[in-house]
Amino acid sequence: ATNSMTLACEDKLVAEVKTFLGPGVKHVDKRKRKLCNTWRCCKAAGVVGVFLLFLSTLVFIAGPKFLEEKIQEGMTLKQGSEMLSSWLIPPVPAHLTGYAFHVTNPEEVQRGGKPVLEEVGPFVYRSTILKDSKNKETGKENLEHNDDGETLTYRPRYIYKLDLSSSVADPATTFITVPNVALLTAFSTIRDVGWGKGVAAQVIENTGLGTPFINVSFAGLMWGYHDDLPCIKMPRPDECPAPEGEKDIFAEDDEWEDDEWKRKKRDVEFEEKLNAEIVDCKCVIGLHRDWDGTLKEPIRIHNGVGDMSKRGWVKEFNSSPNMGWWKPGSTCDQHGGHDVGALPTGLETNKALEVFISLMCRRITLEFEKNTTHLGMPSYRYAPSLSALGSHTDPNLATQNTNNSCFCLEDEGFSCFKSGVFNMEPCKITPDTPRGSPIALSWPHFYQADPSYLAAVSGLKPDKEKHQFYLDVSPELGIPLAIRPRFQLNAIIRKDEDIESMSNFADELVLPLLWVQEGFSEPSQEMVDLIKFCLSAADDLPLIGGTVLAVLGLLMVLIAGWGWWRVSASSN
Numbered sequence: 001a002t003n004s005m006t007l008a009c010e011d012k013l014v015a016e017v018k019t020f021l022g023p024g025v026k027h028v029d030k031r032k033r034k035l036c037n038t039w040r041c042c043k044a045a046g047v048v049g050v051f052l053l054f055l056s057t058l059v060f061i062a063g064p065k066f067l068e069e070k071i072q073e074g075m076t077l078k079q080g081s082e083m084l085s086s087w088l089i090p091p092v093p094a095h096l097t098g099y100a101f102h103v104t105n106p107e108e109v110q111r112g113g114k115p116v117l118e119e120v121g122p123f124v125y126r127s128t129i130l131k132d133s134k135n136k137e138t139g140k141e142n143l144e145h146n147d148d149g150e151t152l153t154y155r156p157r158y159i160y161k162l163d164l165s166s167s168v169a170d171p172a173t174t175f176i177t178v179p180n181v182a183l184l185t186a187f188s189t190i191r192d193v194g195w196g197k198g199v200a201a202q203v204i205e206n207t208g209l210g211t212p213f214i215n216v217s218f219a220g221l222m223w224g225y226h227d228d229l230p231c232i233k234m235p236r237p238d239e240c241p242a243p244e245g246e247k248d249i250f251a252e253d254d255e256w257e258d259d260e261w262k263r264k265k266r267d268v269e270f271e272e273k274l275n276a277e278i279v280d281c282k283c284v285i286g287l288h289r290d291w292d293g294t295l296k297e298p299i300r301i302h303n304g305v306g307d308m309s310k311r312g313w314v315k316e317f318n319s320s321p322n323m324g325w326w327k328p329g330s331t332c333d334q335h336g337g338h339d340v341g342a343l344p345t346g347l348e349t350n351k352a353l354e355v356f357i358s359l360m361c362r363r364i365t366l367e368f369e370k371n372t373t374h375l376g377m378p379s380y381r382y383a384p385s386l387s388a389l390g391s392h393t394d395p396n397l398a399t400q401n402t403n404n405s406c407f408c409l410e411d412e413g414f415s416c417f418k419s420g421v422f423n424m425e426p427c428k429i430t431p432d433t434p435r436g437s438p439i440a441l442s443w444p445h446f447y448q449a450d451p452s453y454l455a456a457v458s459g460l461k462p463d464k465e466k467h468q469f470y471l472d473v474s475p476e477l478g479i480p481l482a483i484r485p486r487f488q489l490n491a492i493i494r495k496d497e498d499i500e501s502m503s504n505f506a507d508e509l510v511l512p513l514l515w516v517q518e519g520f521s522e523p524s525q526e527m528v529d530l531i532k533f534c535l536s537a538a539d540d541l542p543l544i545g546g547t548v549l550a551v552l553g554l555l556m557v558l559i560a561g562w563g564w565w566r567v568s569a570s571s572n
Helices: 002-021 030-074 082-088 106-110 181-189 197-205 218-223 402-407 451-455 525-571
Strands: 094-103 117-130 143-145 151-154 157-162 175-179 213-217 276-279 282-285 299-302 314-317 353-357 362-374 377-384 421-423 439-442 470-474 479-484 486-494 508-517
Touching: 030 525, 094 218, 106 213, 117 218, 175 218, 175 486, 175 508, 181 197, 181 486, 213 218, 353 470, 362 470, 362 479, 377 479, 377 525, 439 508, 479 525
Parallel strands: 094 175
Antiparallel strands: 094 117, 094 508, 117 157, 143 151, 151 299, 175 213, 276 282, 299 314, 353 362, 362 377, 377 470, 421 439, 439 486, 470 479, 486 508
């Protein structure tokens, strides 16, 4: 068919030439027959050129939006996305840095004196969070993409490894004097006991370390030291006989009949670390022990599909939409806030950012503070406001926070502290500790706390640069460029005239125990380059692609026009 069309075209051209030159012409030069092929090529070039110009216009107009949608799709936490890979394996290594407060005058404090504290640290640990670890027995991953297509559920496992070169000293050989949290917890449990309280107190003091202050290593304080008291209600493992000549902490106590303190049998798990447990027939307790290597509670979060503003929003914790710690039905008891590693895109300076912090047993509101840069990448800094941990009864309106009223369980017998200190006892309740552990949370060195807490101790110097909790975030993509959660754990020491060792303390003392910071302060260059590419791709790629197509299209049209002119000139 192509040959027939070519011959027809050539015959037509020859006929036109003969007509032009006259009927006497008997021969037409072969070169003239080639003009038809040239004309055909010019026509094709013109069509292609026009098509490329149309395509370039389409790329200029629709390309940015199309690429932006594709980039946004890659920023969700759905299976196979780039964001999911980055969320599972962060591009920047994180560290946990800890500082302890050494009480230099424990005897004086026990007599009601003012504590004098000495900060000891830093002790640095490389931190890894495994979100998709596998069950060794079943082989099932602890990360599940739910059937609703909008959420995923994961169980984090934290791994800590000492970075001795970045630490001030070896934490295993650095000893500090700190409040005995195990003893204070036991005393808190019997605080409201009437008859038999004296006997109970004697049993507590005669079991384990038995003094209000103890001297332990920093590593022991964090990851575990020996104290028999926390295991007093645990059954003795079969492989652990009673030590000869020592008090059998597992023996039944016939003199003590209080129901809350009867020994209760329960299963002791050895695969996962507990805050207090029996290891090698000895009781071990550590403030952060149950975080190292232990599979934590499941967290269900939104993956961002369909609504990127919900990316990372915590829908359930421990398989429940409610915490079960604070006032029932209140906003305080509802789970919410974003996972710190999966924030929403399109952040604005006039809107607050809520994040969920499991260590705090609550979500916290962060507000825009200022613009920052990391390796040339602009970011927004979000930090807790002055009233983030504010009391609802604070007379100072700048620090008062009525939204925190549902965290106050004074009617249930728990203290409600002044602004800047958060009582965590309700979320530390267990079957063995019905009053929880006497632990309060604040920012390090009582930063932004009521001045009375700082005045009650010596040795603290709050510094915004060192002690502020903050997140630096790329606002367009919601990717953290710096994560610095900072917390201080404080022991709550209450005077109890019925217990001799506690009878001379101040009425209620919030005594700093240690403070930690996690995360990282600077992104990697690779991370910044990737963010810059994602931010510029939606604009730059269509511009480059459209320009190339437009130049090619225009070139083809010019070639077609030039060829048409040559054909016309040759024909003439």
